[in-house]
Amino acid sequence: METLSDNTFNGVGVSPGRIIGSVRQMPKPVSEPPVGERLTHDTPEAAVEALRAAAKSVQASLNDRAASASGAGREVLEATALMAADPMLIKAAVKLINGGASAERAIWDAAASVAEMLLNLGGYMAERATDIFDVRSRVVAELRGVPAPGIPLSDTPFVLVAEDLAPADTATLDPASVIALVTSSGGPQSHTAIIARALGLPAVVAAVGVTELEEGTLVYVDGAAGTITVDPGAAETEAAEAWLRTAAALADFDGNGRTLDGHLVPLLSNVGGAADAVKAAAAGAQGVGLLRTEFCFLDRDAEPTVDEQVAAYRGVFDAFPGKKVVLRTLDAGADKPLPFLTDASEPNPALGVRGYRTDFTSPGVLERQLSAVALAAEGSEADVWVMAPMISTAEEAGDFAALCAAAGLKTPGVMVEVPSAALTSEAILGRVAFVSLGTNDLTQYAMAADRQLGPLAALNTPWQPAVLQLVRITVAGSVAEGNGKPVGVCGEAAADPALAVVLVGLGVSTLSMTARALSAVGAVLASVTLEQAQNLAAVALAASSAAEARAAVRAGLPILDELGL
Amino acid sequence: MSERTAVIASRVGLHARPAGIFVAAVSALPLEVTIAMQGEPADDAMDASSILSIMSLGAGNGDTVVLRAEGDGADDALDALVTLLETDLDAE
Numbered sequence: 236m237e238t239l240s241d242n243t244f245n246g247v248g249v250s251p252g253r254i255i256g257s258v259r260q261m262p263k264p265v266s267e268p269p270v271g272e273r274l275t276h277d278t279p280e281a282a283v284e285a286l287r288a289a290a291k292s293v294q295a296s297l298n299d300r301a302a303s304a305s306g307a308g309r310e311v312l313e314a315t316a317l318m319a320a321d322p323m324l325i326k327a328a329v330k331l332i333n334g335g336a337s338a339e340r341a342i343w344d345a346a347a348s349v350a351e352m353l354l355n356l357g358g359y360m361a362e363r364a365t366d367i368f369d370v371r372s373r374v375v376a377e378l379r380g381v382p383a384p385g386i387p388l389s390d391t392p393f394v395l396v397a398e399d400l401a402p403a404d405t406a407t408l409d410p411a412s413v414i415a416l417v418t419s420s421g422g423p424q425s426h427t428a429i430i431a432r433a434l435g436l437p438a439v440v441a442a443v444g445v446t447e448l449e450e451g452t453l454v455y456v457d458g459a460a461g462t463i464t465v466d467p468g469a470a471e472t473e474a475a476e477a478w479l480r481t482a483a484a485l486a487d488f489d490g491n492g493r494t495l496d497g498h499l500v501p502l503l504s505n506v507g508g509a510a511d512a513v514k515a516a517a518a519g520a521q522g523v524g525l526l527r528t529e530f531c532f533l534d535r536d537a538e539p540t541v542d543e544q545v546a547a548y549r550g551v552f553d554a555f556p557g558k559k560v561v562l563r564t565l566d567a568g569a570d571k572p573l574p575f576l577t578d579a580s581e582p583n584p585a586l587g588v589r590g591y592r593t594d595f596t597s598p599g600v601l602e603r604q605l606s607a608v609a610l611a612a613e614g615s616e617a618d619v620w621v622m623a624p625m626i627s628t629a630e631e632a633g634d635f636a637a638l639c640a641a642a643g644l645k646t647p648g649v650m651v652e653v654p655s656a657a658l659t660s661e662a663i664l665g666r667v668a669f670v671s672l673g674t675n676d677l678t679q680y681a682m683a684a685d686r687q688l689g690p691l692a693a694l695n696t697p698w699q700p701a702v703l704q705l706v707r708i709t710v711a712g713s714v715a716e717g718n719g720k721p722v723g724v725c726g727e728a729a730a731d732p733a734l735a736v737v738l739v740g741l742g743v744s745t746l747s748m749t750a751r752a753l754s755a756v757g758a759v760l761a762s763v764t765l766e767q768a769q770n771l772a773a774v775a776l777a778a779s780s781a782a783e784a785r786a787a788v789r790a791g792l793p794i795l796d797e798l799g800l
Numbered sequence: 801m802s803e804r805t806a807v808i809a810s811r812v813g814l815h816a817r818p819a820g821i822f823v824a825a826v827s828a829l830p831l832e833v834t835i836a837m838q839g840e841p842a843d844d845a846m847d848a849s850s851i852l853s854i855m856s857l858g859a860g861n862g863d864t865v866v867l868r869a870e871g872d873g874a875d876d877a878l879d880a881l882v883t884l885l886e887t888d889l890d891a892e
Contacts, residue, residue: 314820314851323850349852359815360855367852 246417246442247692248461249428251755251800253478254437255467256414258452259389261397261404262382265372268339275337282338283329287320289338289377293370294319296383311366318363319370324349339375346371386413394454396445399689400427410434415456417463419446420689423696424675424727431458432730435751439463441692459800478799485798488753490519492746498765500739502757503559503747505725509550515750522559522618524671524747525725526551528604532565532573538600544607545614552615560617561671561723561747563650564604566590566624576600585679590625590650591635605642612644622648622671627655629662636667650725652676657705660712664720672709672743674726678702697728698781703737707776710742723747732759732800733788739765740772755800762794802874804867805838806885813860818889823851825884829877831869838864848881 276282294316301312318324324345331341350364372384386395386408394415397404408430416431416438423440431438437458445463448454455467455475464471492502503524504515512523531539531547539547552560567573568589576597581587594601605621612619623635626649639647651657652673660670674697679686681701684694697703710722723745728734730752736759738746748756763771771788778784789795810818826833826848834845837857845868846853859865865885867878 310817310820314817317820317823317851321850321852322847323853352856353852356856356858359812360858363855 242465244442244445244463244465246419246439246445246461246463247423247696248438248457248459249423249440250416250431250436250438251459252415252435252437252482253455253457253459253471253474253799254394254414255453255455255471255475256392256394258396258448258450258454259387259393260446260448260450261386261395261400262376262384263398265375265379265381265384268337268343268375270340272337272340273335274332275339279332279335282332282341285378286328286332286338286342286374287325289374290320290325290342292377293373293383297373314363315366315370318366319374324367339378342371342374342378394456396448398446399425400430402426402430405430408434410436415439415458417442417445417454417456418689419443420692422686422689422692424678424686425692426687428727432727432749432751441689457799459795474799481799485754485758488519488757490521492521492757492760494739494760494763494765494768496764496766498739500743500760501559501745502753502760503561503723503725503745504750504753505747506551506750508547509554511750512551512554516554518750518753520555520750520753522555522561523551524559524561524723524729524745526560526562528563528565529567529571529573532567532576533571535573535575537575538603541603541607541610544604545611548608548611549615552611552617552619556616558617559620561620561622561648561725562608564591564601564608564621564623565593567593568625585676585685591623591631592625602638602642605638605644609643618646619644620646620648620669622650622669624650624673625653625676626650626663627653629659629666632656632663633666651705651709651722652680652726654681654705657709657712660709660722661715662712664713664716664718667720669721669723670709670713671723671725671747672706672728674702674706674724674728677705677726681705693781696781696785697726697731697734698775698785700776700778700781700784703741703772703776703784706738706741706743707772714742721745730756732756733785733792733795735760736763736768736792737772737775737788740768740770741776755798758798759792759794759800763792767791801868801870802878804878804882805864806867806882808859808861808863808865809886809888811861811888813863814857814865814885815855819851819854821889822881822884823849823854825881829869831871831874831877833867833869833877833881836866836868838866840866842866842868 297316301309327345328341346367350367353360353364376383392414395413396417399418399421418427418440421427421440437456439461455464455471492500501521503522504520505525506512507527508530568577576593621644632649636647646668648667648669650673651670678697682694684691713720713722721744724743725747729746730748732755735756771791774787775784808814833848835848836845
């Protein structure tokens with residue numbers, strides 16, 4: 236993506252919205268000072284002086300932040316503040332300075348030794364190693380005179396611009412403070428995209444050049460078009476105001492997903508726990524198309540008990556009495572490692588022992604999870620379906636169905652995310668009751684492109700003709716199997732209103748998405764007949780590139796521009 | 801040199817909040833205080849005003865530590881620190 240003119244940056248729009256705001260750049264991560272760097276101050280005494288001053292300054296600013304925090308967050312900040320000027324740490328660094336090292340290198344190495352010592356102690360102490368690295372970055376930033384790492388603090392709301400955003404960066408993201416996300420790298424299925432959609436923030440990724448924008452520059456961000464315009468004029472101001480009005484109108488989904496001519500397409504939600512489920516139900520979701528069960532297992536060093544799982548699952552089931560809830564069994568591995576289940580030393584985690592495959596290496600965990608699901612389902616009124624992630628063959632699907640039957644679960648299914656499953660969907664549907672397309676991973680595997688790499692963003696979009704073909708083939712398998720077994724979509728593709736129309740046109744029966752996307756998808760779907768959706772699907776399949784497919788379909792959906800989507 | 805022993809009362813042992821409270825108290829004193837696990841040589845004792853040193857001690861609930869300090873008011877200062885360590889600082 237290149238700049239069109241001096242004042243517009245082009246990227247990939249990943250979350251709709253039109254707003255105007257000031258740029259604040261995410262400070263670049265603090266880089267390691269050159270190994271073996273020697274004194275950069277005039278004398279060791281001057282370097283020691285600078286180090287002590289930097290440490291005290293970092294300590295003071297951490298204490299300031301602690302003062303406006305509360306609870307556990309406050310305690311962590313206070314402890315980290317103490318670490319910043321800790322006598323043992325400073326003493327070690329001073330020794331290195333007196334041995335000829337630069338102040339930056341000295342604190343870098345001294346902190347590394349302390350971190351190693353903490354890691355060796357294990358448990359709670361080992362977790363504090365992250366705090367030491369954070370302190371180290373702050374002290375080095377202070378010595379260099381550059382902004383401290385982390386989301387900038389600001390009195391006024393701003394547009395956050397970064398090279399890319401990691402989950403750790405966005406953990407503290409406050410949507411009241413940050414009004415849009417713009418990154419120069421990353422792809423349509425990167426973490427930035429996911430969090431932007433979850434928070435309802437306009438976002439554009441892979442917009443080369445935005446990290447050069449000056450602090451405070453006023454920009455207009457269009458998260459659907461994927462553009463950032465510097466010094467917005469009257470047209471942009473009007474568009475931003477129109478969006479505010481539309482956003483208010485799009486706030487409600489009437490709970491009845493359908494096309495203009497009444498073809499029903501239940502719109503379900505992707506949730507990660509009871510709290511999500513309650514919000515999704517309030518937003519009108521017609522059920523849950525993807526219950527990610529990892530929430531129960533993350534941050535633990537051992538498997539949760541069956542009782543704990545039962546309680547957790549029931550919390551979700553109880554939010555949807557009489558409605559469908561599709562639970563996905565544990566999907567650990569790759570970007571979701573679980574220490575007791577997956578092997579972090581695998582050379583290719585995305586192609587490794589993940590999802591259903593962990594049953595080969597750690598048998599029993601899946602069985603226990605299924606019995607917990609059955610117990611939870613017994614005590615609730617939801618219609619519970621279960622599906623396994625990362626299924627590659629019909630044989631695996633059959634084995635999973637047998638495990639479900641043994642646990643007393645009546646509706647087993649599998650995710651179609653490995654291309655082999657799409658290509659053998661007829662055989663797979665001969666063994667299970669339904670399939671659900673996980674378009675995020677399906678795209679990654681089909682296009683052989685890592686989801687997290689910016690340079691590959693153009694490949695990593697579900698608009699790729701090859702991916703749409705795999706959807707078509709999956710549906711064709713269901714038709715061939717002859718029992719009308721449903722093919723749903725639960726990947727991010729379902730949340731894109733234009734793509735949602737294509738998916739429905741391809742024969743997908745349900746769409747599951749983040750609750751925020753329900754009303755936009757519902758509105759756009761309700762503006763076309765099933766035949767129009769099928770025509771648009773044909774247009775997309777016939778396109779010779781993802782960009783062409785997307786442009787052609789969007790051209791056939793004028794409601795998108797009206798709604799600023 | 802004044803010396804006192806204390807049995808760690810905090811449920812989590814001497815880290816997190818209890819360590820922070822202890823370090824703050826030590827830092828407020830005009831004396832230098834060292835801390836070591838009982839039985840360790842005095843030469844290996846750690847700087848009690850360093851939270852990292854305290855954490856590396858790994859003193860758990862029920863462990864006995866030895867506090868040492870020298871100078872005017874050392875006895876009283878150490879007595880106060882012992883009282884602090886022998887209170888369950890987690891309970892607040």
